[in-house]
Amino acid sequence: MKRSTIKHHWSVPDERGWSVVAREVVALLRPGSVLALQGPLGAGKTTFVQALAKELAAERVPKSPTFSMLRTYRVRRPSASLGTGWIQRLLHVDAYRIEHERDLIPLDLDAELAASDAILVIEWPEHAAHWLKSRPHLILRIKILKQGRKAEIQNDQ
Amino acid sequence: MRKSGRAVGERLRILGLETSCDETSVALLDVGARGESVRLVKHVVSSQIEIHAKYGGVVPEVAARTHVAEVVSLLTSVLGRRPLEAFDAIAVTRGPGLATALRVGIQAAQTLAWLGAKPIIGVNHLEGHIASAWLLPENRRAWSFPALALLVSGGHTELVRMDDYCRYTVVGSTRDDAAGEAFDKSAKLLGLGYPGGPVISRLATQGRDDAFDLPRPMLHDKTLDMSFSGLKTAIRRIVEAQRSNVRRPSFLERAPDGRRTFDLCASIERAIVEVLVAKTIRAAKETGARTVLLVGGVSANARLRRDLAAAVRRELPGAALLKTPVKFSTDNAAMIVAAGAWRLMRGERHDWKKLDAEPELDL
Secondary structure, eight states: OOOOOOEEEEEEOSGGGHHHHHHHHHTTOOTTOEEEEEOOTTSSHHHHHHHHHHHTTOSSOOOOOTTTSEEEEEEEEEOSSTTSOEEEEEEEEEOTTOSSGGGGGGGOHHHHHHTSSEEEEEEOGGGGHHHHHTSOOEEEEEEEOSSSEEEEEEEOO | OEEOSSOOOSEEEEEEEEOSSSOOEEEEEEEETTSSOEEEEEEEEGGGSOHHHHTTTOOOHHHHHTTHHHHHHHHHHHHTTSGGGSOSEEEEEEESSOHHHHHHHHHHHHHHHHHHTOOEEEEEHHHHHHHHGGGSHHHHHHOOSSEEEEEESSSOEEEEEEEETTEEEEEEEBSSSOHHHHHHHHHHHTTOOSSHHHHHHHHHTTSOTTSSOOOOTTSSSSSSOBOOTHHHHHHHHHHHHHHHTTTSOOHHHHSOTTHHHHHHHHHHHHHHHHHHHHHHHHHHHHHTOSEEEEESGGGGOHHHHHHHHHHHHHHSTTOEEEEOOGGGTSSOHHHHHHHHHHHHHTTEEBOTTTOOOOTTOOO
């Protein structure tokens, strides 16, 4: 299958910088989209998701999903891709505590995505590599610099 | 929810099930009609018994993860040979948690409620944590309202005002990482393993808690909210500074080998505990609390117990600090029974047919 390659990067000098990244990333998402967030501990993955949720007009501010592994937020935003309706739920997954990929099964992610009203953002995608391999997704890589962060997005090619 | 006209009389043997996250737990408590006495008949948590041995090591992987094998095994061990005669009512966690995990406990409870025609009550996991402090007799005697609960665990950090049994208002909470998570991830950054809380606490006792200047975000702002995610970046900086300074000995390098880890652990613990204590005291003052409740997995932290006790004595004259017993601080079914008992005593019931998992349930 041929997909166009997306590649873009941002420099994020401080926490407020994530809102610019979020605004531009939302333009790439439609219901059913999967976004993998890579970056070390403390890179700002959850902070980015908070900015993303704000951009999607979420009712609540996301918190770390590390312990619960999955948190769901109601959002309301027309998909940037014409004809694909509304994005109504943000699924925030954290695979940090996943040791074996079978531990993903109880999260029931396929069923959640099948509802086609949600986008899924997954932290620590390295722990869910097999699950991700079989579905198209975007990758947002966050690097920690001496000052601030660098974020880079590309699709899974 | 249905409310029957009268509260349940005499004594009630309540069966509890908890499957909201990692632990599977079943408990049986014998509770007096007005909570004047509570006796723990049986209490098991999945990590305590060898389920795998019982199944000859053949546990379907998915079932193991989703509590199915555990819940059956634990119910058998708690209820014995005449299961339906062993209890009068059932309390089960209905949220928050993972839907698939919650449903295992709920479906087991529904089946037992239907088979035995017993009343069933769905319990909020967070209310269960608050009720865990009530399992201790001296806490029940000292309990008075308004109360202010610090609920602090790997997944939650909330300040909850309690005006009566079953009446809650969340007045503050973390905006990002839970305090327990802050301990775990700090330990990870230091390469100390999991779970981080106990490791850091143990090493902290040998360190100087003023050796490192770590951030206490939101400590002085007016809200009762907290934030712990900035700690990760601060610790990373310290670790990296040490690495890059190998050839230029700094104050870090001059410390006797091993001391730095002790000192950093002590500083981390102090930073987290200071924020928790300060916000709890402020919340208790604002709500005029007569009792302060300390519950959740992180409530087992010795420094938090000590520092909060001292702060309550110093700043809240007349108020009592009620701490959950350490063995009931992490997820367990006894606390679910305790919260269920509060509800049942008020005459509340659920229709077993309508009970379902509520993954994002609030207090």
